[in-house]
Amino acid sequence: MKRFFILLMTIAGGVFAGNSIIQTMAEELSRSYKVLSKEKPYPVYFMQYEIMEEHQSSIIASLGVIIDEKEERNRYLDVDVRVGSYKLDNYHEIRGAEEYDWWSSPIEVPIDDHARALKLILWAETDKKFKAAQERYIKILNERQVKVLESDTSPDFSPAPKIVYSEKIDTLAFDRELWKEKLRNLSAVFKNHPWIYGSRVSLRATSLTKYLVNTEGTRLVHSQSSYSIQIYAETMADDGMELYLSYPVFARNIKDIPDDEILRIYIDSLIQNLYALRNAPMVEPYSGPAILMNRACGVFFHEIFGHRIEGHRQKSEFEGQTFTKKLNEKIMPDFISVYDDPTLEKFNYKDLNGHYLFDDEGVKAQKAVIVDNGVLKGFLMSRSPIAGFPVSNGHGRRQYGRKVVARQGVLYIKSTKEVPFEELRTNLIEECKKQNKPYGLIFYDIAGGFTMTGREGPQTFKVIPLFVKRIYVDGRPDEVVRGVDIVGTPLLSLSKIIMTGNDYDIFNGTCGAESGWVPVSAIAPSILVSEIEVEKKSKGQERPPILPAPIAPSE
Amino acid sequence: MKIINTQKNKYSTFEFGPWILILSGMLYSMPLCSSLFETANNNEDILFRALQDELKRSICELQLPKQERPYYIAYRVLDLKEVEIKASGGGLIASNEERSRELFVDLRVGSYQLDNSNFICPTFTSRIIESDRIQLPLEDEYLALRRAIWLVTDGTYKKALEVLAKKIAYFQNKQVNDTIPDFIKVKPCSLFEPIVHPVFDRSDLNKKITALSAVLNRYREIKESFVRFKLKSGNQYFIDSDGAKSVRGELITGIEVRAKAQAQNGTLIDDFIEFYSQGIDDLNFVKITEAINAWAETLTLKVNTRPEEESYSGPVLFLGPAACELFFQVLGKGVSGVRNAVIESEMLERSVSKENLGLFSNRLGRRILPEFISVFDDPNLKGYNDIKTIGGFSVDEQGVKSEKVELVKDGKLINFLMCRTPTNKIRTSNGHARYWSEIYVPRYIGFVSNLIIKSQKPVKEEELIKKLKEVAREYGNEYALIITRLQPTFPRTEYEQYQRFYQMRTKSIPILSSPVNIYKVDVHSDKIELIHGLDFAQVSLGILKDIIATGDREYVYNFIYRNEYGDEFPVSIAAPAVLVEDIELVPKKEKIEKPATVPRP
Known part of the structure; x- marks a missing residue:
């Protein structure tokens, strides 16, 4: 992919002459801004249009046949209008009960570059946003007179340098019929396992192109595509517990998806693990030493740490603010450093889903140092400043139709106390002995989890492991548990982290929070912790199927 | 519209309908587990074979220890292809095509007298073994289909047992007893329509729809607008343990236009217009363009008039689609055969949908309309007065052969639209079943298909207007009202559906929706003027008895009814203009918003 990068140099017309969308957006932006920036009593001081074009194509196969197929291309518009000033504007948090509308219906715009049609929609949406901005701003001014001062009095918005950048649009390129046949064949493997109640092998191809213009002169066109294969199977244990395993494969180019033989190996091992899980004993609540395997550790950090260092949470009066006041304090062992670097495209030759060039506020992606040798050094910043952090570090992200907040991109957990995995395992057993525990746990895979960051709830997290083994101190073989x-x-x-492995690996996923779903990655080594607490999972009460699975007719 | 007849496996170019119906001998009262399931042989029948084999196995063997086996199982597969093209201001917003194949399971335990239906209670089912409905593979492969059917049958059976146990417990505790049977026997219907496969050029359609959307650009008052084309072609495969087996094809296309207009004084009006028919060729784009222009001109005019500030009481003439809506909303919904389900707890009561269905249920044999009006519903109609209708079907969603039903004879209510769920008064189905995704437990209701209103005293429309003025003068009014369009009573967008689902369930819906287009007619001259800002005060079912005259022209109105769960039922209504003697309308609050600050581009 050819990219050219121009900073603070050209006027929009020159670079984007061929790009009619960005031109239409820029024209309409400046036409509206000319009027709205002079509106009394609360003029507009900043405006931004962002259009996201999403082209999605998916194929799902199960038991040798296609069960679902979709192809969709849409363009969605987000309009941001700020009235007031950088210091105080209509995006300021309202501390009273603010009604949250769960329904977000994104604004669709033409996919065919029709300038007039696009202009009409830009105009109508700007008008709506401008009116809403005025109304909210008046409310905020009012509130400031009746409520106490917030603890963080940082401005509501920070200026950002003008950027002009355009790259070739990354379109989807794969042979649909060929892939349908591949998926049929791969998914047919599950036919021989009637104890698996649901299974699928799917391909999801996405290309996401973003067009952004703002009144600071920034003009961006950037584009990314991705291909992901998902292998999934589910079953039920005899006691009604629902069990599932999935295996994702991610690549920016379809050519980098492994061959069928390798995918077959993934499928076979998934079947094997699910079978072991189905027959595994239930674990009782336990607290003791454990290893979180690399990918599982990445998810663990993403959930329990990553979400708490998102900038806006340090400012909001509703948030628990676990780390806000801990800047320059030691919050984890000194052999661990954490940063979030969306500029990373690959790790160990593997593509990273969380990579991007610019965020959704027109700021260039940057490496954000969060923890340096155990000491908290910074936060993930959008253009909403917090005390001590006046500018963005390019982490303002959103799904179309949502309001931007600071989000993770590529979270990197780096250790200086690395040992080979085998040694980590030996240390786990040693630690168990020290604590007088008969066994420790290894968490191989984690589905995800959730974390409560709000002030009114307890500051806890829950992480959902998919595949766990018990490691006995007395030399008994490892045992799968569920x-x-x-x-x-x-x-x-x-x-509680004692040491880490040297086996860094990637977790590629999609993360959902208040600004919607965004692609993320986490890079982490396996970690040994002296104590982890597990509790019983809630369990279904259904029986497994009464009649045996049908088999193919003998003819 | 070209249709591929896959049963013959070649292209044939006959028009959609009339159907070639193959009505085989009807079987009644079948012994279970005998060889009633004939084996299918050609490719198309892999689906039927998988359904039949699992049905047979389940009815004979599906049983938990100490529990009963199902006494009835029906499988209905809806193989649906949907095309949606959306455009705005001359630009193409989206053009998508989607296929789905959903299996609906109706599984009953207990007996015809008392089974797991007609009772609403919370149930907790597994995520892995689903119940009631699932998506089947899109491709015909026996084993993949069987596995899917097997699991959903298992889940539905367990849920049925749970519901029946709760129902019996509830009856015992509350000392109540529902003496009406839960389900009735019908003659199994065997009917095979050709499968529908619409063939069309999507890029050509994209162009046509974007061109239609550009029509609205010249109306400066129109602030936002879009045009949406919809094609829905569905093939229904039905089989049950009573021996019914049928295939039905259905094709509906339509264009929906929505716009928001704003006047200089800030008045905002949201409006819509729709065109529905059977095939794409039935949509005449020249005529539709003309109609959209006429509609946009009316909207422009309307938004620029001052909202009415005075109440009105007196005669109202319902003309065109307004007359059809009036009959659909009051009569059509009112004669729906709906069994009031027993609801386990008061908390749940609020979650059950309220759509004003079956309000006439206790008026059988009584006069509900003037003596000169009769009404029937005929699902077998493909058209009426040379206009194609969309409400019809040959076999309903419970696999019952659909029948013409005389509903009102000389003003008296004589029947209801029925499914296999009997009500207090009617214990037979007339093939009008529609699947209704109720909370926790889906159910079937009898619903309107093609509703035809016939008058024995047709009056020329000019005469009708004269009569309107006359009555108004008698009332001492200076003017009378003509209403040409009403709002629909159902959610039209996903957002409205969401609102209805989460916020408006507790509220009841008015019997008659707000008028969209109202004209003020001077009683002393020919002066006629478009107004807005009035709504019906309170309308009761008695409104139909207040009809004093009807017009001579019969209007046909096609639309798709949608409930808050997203179930869609095509409906056609044919009705003449009607003059209602006395209705009260009051001013309603209109939306007023500051006009746009930046001039229109």
Whole structure:
């Protein structure tokens, strides 16, 4: 992919002469801004249009046939209008009960570059946003007279340098019929396992192109595509517990998806693991030493740590603010450093889903140092400043139709106390002996989890492991177990890390929060913790199917 | 519209309908587990074979220890292809095509007298073993289909047992008893329509729809607008344990236009217009363009008039689509055969949808309309007065052969639209079943298909207007009202559906929706003027008895009814203009917003 990068140099017309969308957006932006920036009593001081074009194509196969197929191309518009000033504007948090509308219906715009049609929509949406901005701003001015001052009095918005950049649009390129046949064949493997109640092998291809213009002169066109294969199977244990495993494969180019033989190996091992899980004993609540395998560790950090260092949470009066006042304090062992670097495209030759060039506020992606040798150094910043952090570090992200907040991109957990995995395992057993525990746990895979960051709830997290083994101190073979969730509180959990492996790996996923779904990655080594707490997972009460699975007719 | 007849496996170019119906001998009262399931042989029948084999196995063997086997199982597969093209201001917003194949399971335990239906209670089912409905593979492969059918049958059976146990417990505790049977026997219907496969050029359609959307650009008052084309072609495959087996094809296309207009004084009006028919060729784009222009001109005119500030009481003439809506909303919904389900707890009561269905249920044999009006519903109609209708079907969603039903004879209510769920008064189905995704437990209701209103005293429309003025003068009014369009009573967008689902369930819906287009007619001259800002005060079912005259022209109105769960039922209504003697309308609050600050581009 050819890219050219121009900073603070050209006027929009020159670079984007061929790009009619960005031109239409820029024209309409400046036409509106000319009027609205002079509107009394509360003029507009900043405006931004962002259009996201999403082209999605998916194929799902199960038991040798296609069960679902979709192809969709849409363009969505987000209009941001700010009235007031950088210091105080209509995006300021309202501390009274603000009604949250769960329904977000994104604004669709033409996919065929029709300038007039696009202009009409830009105009109508700007008008709506401008009116809403005025109304909210008046409310905010009012509130400031009746309520106490917030603890963080940072401005509501920070200026950002003008950027002009355009790259070739990355379109989807794959042979649909060929892939349908591949998926049919791969998914047919599950036919021989009637104890698996649901299974699928799917391909999801997405290309996302973003067009952004703002009144600071920034003009951006950037584009990315991705291909992901998902292998999924589910079953039910005899006691009614629902069990599932999935295996994702991610690549920016379809050519980098592994061959069928390798995918077959993934499928076979997934079937094997699910079978072991189905027959595995239930684990009782336990607290003791454990290893979180690399990918599982990435998810663990994303959930318990990553979400708490998002900038806006340090300012909001509704948030728990676990780390806000801990700047320059030691929050985890000194052999660990954490940063979020969306500029990373690959790690160990593998593509990163969380990579991007610019965020959704027109700011260039940057590496953000969060923890340096155990000491908290910074936060993930959007253009909403917080005390001590006046500018963005390019982490303002959103899904179309949502309001931007600071989000993770590529979270990187780096250790200086690395040992080979085998040694980590030996240390786990040693630690168990020290604590007089008969066994420790290894968490191989984690489905995801959730974390409560709000001030009114407890500051806890829950992480859902998919595949866990018990490691016995007395030399008995490792044993697959099921039915546990990891629970805990972030500050305590982070201080329990003893050492790490040298086996860094990637977790590629999609993260959902208040600004919608965004692609993310986490890079982490396996970690040994002196204490982790697991509790019983809630379990279904259904029986497995009454009649045996139908088999193919003998003819 | 070209249709591929896959049963013959070649292209044939006959028009959609009339159907070639193959009505085989009807079987009644079948012994279970005998060889009633004939084996299918050609490719198309892999689906039927998988359904039949699993049905047979389940009815004979599906049983939990100490529990009963199902006494009835029906499988209905809806193989649906939907095309949606959306455009705005001359630009193409989206053009998508989607296929789905959903299986609906109706599984009953207990007996015809008392089974797991007609009772609403919370149930907790597994995510892995689903119940009631699932998506089947899109491709015909026996084993993949069987596995899917097997699991959903298992889940539905367990849920049925749970519901029946709760129902019996509830009856015992509350000392109540529902003496009406839960389900009735019908003659199994065997009917095979050709499968529908619409063939069309999507890029050509994209152009046509974007061109239509550009029509609205010249109306400066129109602030936002879009045009949406919809094609829905569905093939229904039905089989049940009573021996019914049928295939039905259905094709509906339509164009929907929505716009928001704003006047200089800030008045905002949201409006819509729709065109529905059977095939794409039935949509005449020249005529539709003309109609959109006429509609946009009316909208422009309307938004620029001052909202009415005075109440009105007196005669109202319902003309065109307004007359059809009036009959659909009051009569059509009112004669729906709906069994009031027993609801386990008061908390749940609020979650059950309220759509004003079956309000006439206790008026059988009584006069509900003037003596000169009769009404029937005929699902077998493909058209009426040379206009194609969309409400019809040959076999309903419970696999019952659809029948013409005389509903009102000389003003008296004589029947209801029925499914296999009997009500207090009617214990037979007339093939009008529609699947209704109720909370926790889906159910079937009898619903309107093609509703035809016939008058024995047609009056020329000019005469009708004269009569309107006359009555108004008698009332001492200076003017009378003509209403040409009403709002629909159902959610039209996903957002409205969401609102209805989460916020408006507790509220009841008015019997008659707000008027969209109202004209003020001077009683002393020919002066006629478009107004807005009035709504009906309170309308009761008695409104139909207040009809004093009807017009001579019969209007046909096609639309798709949608409930808050997203179930869609095509409906056609044919009705003459009607003059209602006395209705009260009151001013309603209109939306007023500051006009746009930046001039229109």
